[in-house]
Amino acid sequence: xxxxxxxxxxxxxxxxxxxxxxxxxxxxxxxxxxxxxxxxxxxxxxxxxxxxxxxxxxxxxxxxxxxxxxxxxxxxxxxxxxxxxxxxxxxxxxxxxxxxxxxxxxxxxxxxxxxxxxxxxxxxxxxxxxxxxxxxxxxxxxxxxxxxxxxxxxxxxxxxxxxxxxxxxxxxxxxxxxxxxxxxxxxxxxxxxxxxxxxxxxxxxxxxxxxxxxxxxxxxxxxxxxxxxxxxxxxxxxxxxxxxxxxxxxxxxxxxxxxxxxxx
Numbered sequence: 001x002x003x004x005x006x007x008x009x010x011x012x013x014x015x016x017x018x019x020x021x022x023x024x025x026x027x028x029x030x031x032x033x034x035x036x037x038x039x040x041x042x043x044x045x046x047x048x049x050x051x052x053x054x055x056x057x058x059x060x061x062x063x064x065x066x067x068x069x070x071x072x073x074x075x076x077x078x079x080x081x082x083x084x085x086x087x088x089x090x091x092x093x094x095x096x097x098x099x100x101x102x103x104x105x106x107x108x109x110x111x112x113x114x115x116x117x118x119x120x121x122x123x124x125x126x127x128x129x130x131x132x133x134x135x136x137x138x139x140x141x142x143x144x145x146x147x148x149x150x151x152x153x154x155x156x157x158x159x160x161x162x163x164x165x166x167x168x169x170x171x172x173x174x175x176x177x178x179x180x181x182x183x184x185x186x187x188x189x190x191x192x193x194x195x196x197x198x199x200x201x202x203x204x205x206x207x208x209x210x211x212x213x214x215x216x217x218x219x220x221x222x223x224x225x226x227x228x229x230x231x232x233x234x235x236x237x238x239x240x241x242x243x244x245x246x247x248x249x250x251x252x253x254x255x256x257x258x259x260x261x262x263x264x
Contacts, residue, residue, distance in 0.1 A: 007243055009036030011146075012094040014087075014139070016042035016068060016132070017105030017154075018052050023204050024154065025104040026052070027231035028238050030059060035239065038094040039063030042086075042105065044071075064093050068105075070131035071123055079131060083138035097142025100242050103132040103153045103176070106206065121168045128155075128172040133179050140192065149192040150242045153180045154234070157200045157254050177250060184248030193247040197238050200254025203228040224256040 013032045017025035018041040026041070033039040033056060040063060041052040049065030056063045068086050070079050091097045105127055136151055143149025158166060159173035177196050184194040201207065201219045207228075211219070220226050237253040 005034070006036040007239070008032050008100070010096075011037045011099045012040070012090065012096050013037040013100040013102065014040040014042060014066070014090060014098045015102045015104060016135075017103075018065075019043040019045075019048045020205055021055070022231060023104075023206065024199070024202060024231045024234045026055070027235040028102055028104060029056075029063070030061065031232070031235045031239055032100070032242075033059065033061030033063055037063075037100065038096075040066045040086075040090040040094070040098070042066045042068040044069040044105070064090070066090060068135070070135070071126045076134060079134045080138055083135045087139055087142065091142065097145055098139050098149075099143065099146030100150045101136060101139050101143065101152075102238060102242075103135070103151070105132075106154075116168060121172075124168050125172045125175075128169075129175045129179075132176060136183065140187075143192045144190065147191050148245065151180070151183070151192065151194045152238050152241050153177070153194075153196050154238070155196050155198045155250075157198050157252065157257060160198060160250075160252070181248050181250075188247065193245060195241050195244075195246055195248070196250040197234065197241060198250055198252045198254070199229065199234045199237075200252070200257035201228045202234060203230055219257065222257055227255070229253065229255050 015025055015029040017023065018029045020026060029039045029041045039056060039061060041056060043049050043052055043065060046067045049067045053065035066086050070082060087098060132153060153176045155173040155176050158170050159177055180194045180196050220228060234253055237251060241251055
């Protein structure tokens with residue numbers, strides 16, 4: 001392994017949302033593992049944890065699968081307890097605490113505002129906002145030991161521009177940007193960096209599943225090269241942010257889509 005390929009040697013990366021083989025989460029976990037990190041691949045169910053641990057083994061990577069579903073828990077105390085238990089398990093398996101925490105887990109419940117239910121808001125808010133925030137808080141002790149520790153929150157271009165029928169998704173992704181920037185200010189100079197990566201149109205099952213063929217084509221036509229980004233493109237951007245020593249930044253990775261949106 002060359003020096004460039006070993007950028008994360010000795011690091012312990014906890015990446016959530018890794019359960020889809022063509023998703024951003026798995027692409028990120030795989031890349032960090034290939035570059036030397038011990039990878040804790042977070043998913044929502046124990047069966048998926050065994051599955052992704054098998055993927056790591058097949059790739060010859062060092063790591064474990066971790067179930068980290070926070071959506072079925074009530075209140076801060078239960079989220080904190082479960083987060084701490086998972087972080088302890090990772091530290092025991094890796095021999096060191098988490099140094100790089102990457103929030104990628106996501107879910108959508110799209111509908112127009114007049115039909116939006118409280119349940120449509122609650123799950124997305126837990127997955128993209130409350131859950132990641134309190135998981136981050138639980139990880140801070142270990143992150144401060146890493147010198148530097150890093151947190152990258154994967155939001156969405158939609159959080160910056162809005163998206164019809166996704167007021168819940170947009171609001172919670174925007175909230176993620178807000179608390180990430182706030183923590184960057186709180187921990188400036190204290191050895192932990194907090195940043196956001198905001199992807200545009202990425203060719204994943206999740207994105208394909210929520211767009212009609214017409215909507216997909218419309219967005220492609222707005223891209224300078226008429227191509228969607230791939231999960232590996234976002235994984236590469238996340239890795240670059242992790243080693244950049246930046247903090248408080250929102251890094252847009254959209255292939256030029258935001259330029260087209262800003263002209264609408």
